[in-house]
Amino acid sequence: MLRKPLDILQNTFGYPQFRGAQSEIIDHVLGNRDALVLMPTGGGKSLCYQIPALIFEGLTVVISPLIALMQNQVMALRELGVEAAALNSGMPLLDRQRVIEDVQANKVKLLYIAPERLFADGFFDLLKKIQVSLFAIDEAHCVSQWGHDFRPEYLRLSALHEIFPNVPRIALTATADSATQNDIQERLNLTYGRTFKSSFDRPNIQYHVTTKNNAVSQLLSFITSQHKSDAGIVYCMSRKKVESISEKLNTHGFKSLPYHAGLNTEERARNQEVFLKEDGIIMVATIAFGMGIDKPDVRFVAHLDLPKNLEAYYQETGRAGRDGLPADAWMTYGQQDIAKVRNLLGTNQSRAQLAIEHQKFNALLSYCENLKCRRKYLLKYFDEKSDDCGNCDNCLTKPETIDTTEEARLALSAIFRTGQLYGATHIIDVLLGNETDKVSTASHNSLALFGKGKHKTKQEWQAILRQLLAKDYVLQDMENFGSLKLTEACRPLLKGEETFVSRKLYMSKLKTSSMGTPSSVVFNNDEDNSLFSKLKELRLELARKANIPPYVIFHDKTLIEMVFNRPTTLDELSGIQGVGTTKRDKYGNLFLNQILQN
Missing domain, CATH: 3.40.50.300 (P-loop containing nucleotide triphosphate hydrolases)
Known part of the structure; x- marks a missing residue:
């Protein structure tokens, strides 16, 4: 077993160096200390507990809310030669029993499990009999009622601190505002742990x-x-x-x-x-x-x-x-x-x-x-x-703006003068002066503001009403045919204490940034494009034979680097990001042959 985090990162996972706070987080966890890790999707959260798991002597238990997440992680780890397993209710009884036997025999380094399964069937009793070195709580925002995906079963995870007081816990999430962060720390008893917060930016x-x-x-x-x-x-x-x-x-x-x-x-x-x-x-x-x-x-x-x-x-x-x-x-x-x-x-x-x-x-x-x-x-x-x-x-495309304060007030007045009983279509008909049956029946064509909004199009009035809704100046009563009603928030605007600015151009057009076309990788010549396609075909063929997703073998980014660098030996291939020792030995010659043939 490799003992140094960087060695494991390079030889097992195939990455040349740590990103951001990964190295600091791993060192912190290896010191048997609790942590809350806030890192964007794709930022490398998993490595923060997977690498300690391969260094610790005992079992790392990863608590995850979805079966799909467990299966993906286990599949990818096994492809790297890591002893990983999942335990969930969707598995046949015999498979669950086999996993438990492997755990008891110390044949598993990372065990992925749902929170409800963790508390079922005396599983805690099993964990007490073996060496548990780390608990990783993934999607930790699920524990918070402030979070967008609150799950009551996550609340019980506070018991980990009481039952296993000497086992460190690392909670991880990609989405948490300040209130949610505080809630996670309190509900999981992580108050004395350290919080690592990476940038939430996804510049790509x-x-x-x-x-x-x-x-x-x-x-x-x-x-x-x-x-x-x-x-x-x-x-x-x-x-x-x-x-x-x-x-x-x-x-x-x-x-x-x-x-x-x-x-x-x-x-x-x-x-x-x-x-x-x-x-x-x-x-x-x-x-x-x-x-x-x-x-x-x-x-x-x-x-x-x-x-x-x-x-x-x-x-x-x-x-x-x-x-x-x-x-x-x-x-x-x-x-x-x-x-x-x-x-x-x-x-x-x-x-x-x-x-x-x-x-x-x-x-x-x-x-x-x-x-x-x-x-x-x-x-x-x-x-x-x-x-x-x-x-x-x-x-x-910088939006062009226009002062629509008077139009916003006119729309609010139309809603009020019609009794706050009608939806957006009727209000716009009144503003545009459209003599519909509904307008005539309600005698709204006799209102002083009837037709006062002809200087704006129907689409522009729709946008103004939508912005009034967005700012909570107006509510829409769905139980009363979508009728619009004023709120207290609109008073300052009606009194002339606020202005109302709108987007002049309401339909935005897609425009490619300096990063290039999002949908494709652009190579310098047809030869590079051809090689990339052939490497993808080889990857797909191998994936179908192994019944695994192609990206589990190599990411597109790894194939792109192969195209640009054209490695000719296994040692050179090892320098490509995403090519660890196991994958080099398993697939290296196949991909080198394809590169040399092109």
Whole structure:
């Protein structure tokens, strides 16, 4: 067993050096001390407990919320020659028994387990009889009611400190604001541990937000122009919409699969397996999909509906570009999305929790309506300062703004004068002076403000109403046909104490940044492009034979480095990032032969 962290990093995992605070975190854990690690998706959190696990004499128990996450991690570790196993309810009884026997026989270095399984069937009694060296609590935000993915079973993990007082614990998450961080520390009894906070920035992701104007056509245009043959994820709110969008993508020549809780277990597992093991698959899914997905070459994440908060948005978009190569986070939203989410927030919530959820959703809306750098706003939410990124839609095409204070007041007046009983369509008809049956029946064509908004288009009024909703100046009552109602927050605007600024150009266009085209790797010549394609074909062939995802063998980034460096010996191949000793011995000659033949 190698004893030095850097030796393990280079020889087992194939990376030349640690990134950021990884080395410091590992040294801290090896000193038998607790830690809370905040690191972005793709930032290398797993190494912070996997390397100590290979140095400690005993077992490292990794607590993870999703079976998919466990399976991906175990598969990747075994490919590296590491003794890893998972224990979950989805396994046959005989397989579970075999894993327990291996644990008892000290044949497992890392055991992945769900929190509910940890507390079931006397498992703690088993752990007390063997040497446990470390507990790693992954997706630690699940313990916090401030977090976006609270799971009650995570609350019981505070018992680890009491039952195993001398075993260090490392809690890890990619998404936690200040309140969530404090909550994690208190609920897991990590108050005396150390917090390591890395930058939440994902500079390789380009952020785009646009207003809805035929969302399906917008999505098709985005994928066709930017990611025609790439793997991606499209998030939708409802199961019905997932099925519809997936079908439309297939009709237009893309390879798409649906994923939602309404599918049976076998179909969900099969679709996920295809997504992981084949190239260029677009998964259309509800938020039931993706938390444990470790696929590095997802080139885009698209949202056709609003998430509930910025943490969820950050985590979901973080599934793009985990390999560090350019990727897109694209979202379209409209007025109805705001109303739907706010309506959902009121379901089975205490008053205090509801206030938290509304506060978090309002932060997301502010992000969407933000006229300045999106990355700067996103990082500020996580208490991190940054300069303008130059790689989001607002930076690439600076929004033109216009003072719409008078129009905003006119819209608020129209809502009030019509009795706060009508939806956006009716309000806009009144403002534009449209003599509809509904307007005439209600005698709203006799109002003094009837037709006073003709200087704006229907689309512009929709945008103003959407921004009034986003700023909580107006609420939409979904139980009363979507009628708009004023809130106390609009008083300063009506009194002339505030101004109201809007985006002049409402439809943003995709623009490629200086990072290059997100959808593809650009090589200097056809020969390099040809070699890259052949290396990918070889990788896919090997992956299919081994029944594992291609990225488990080598990431795209590793293949790209092979193309640029053209290694001719196993020693030279070992210098490529991602080529550890086990993979060099297993696959090295096959990839060298392909390079030499090209």
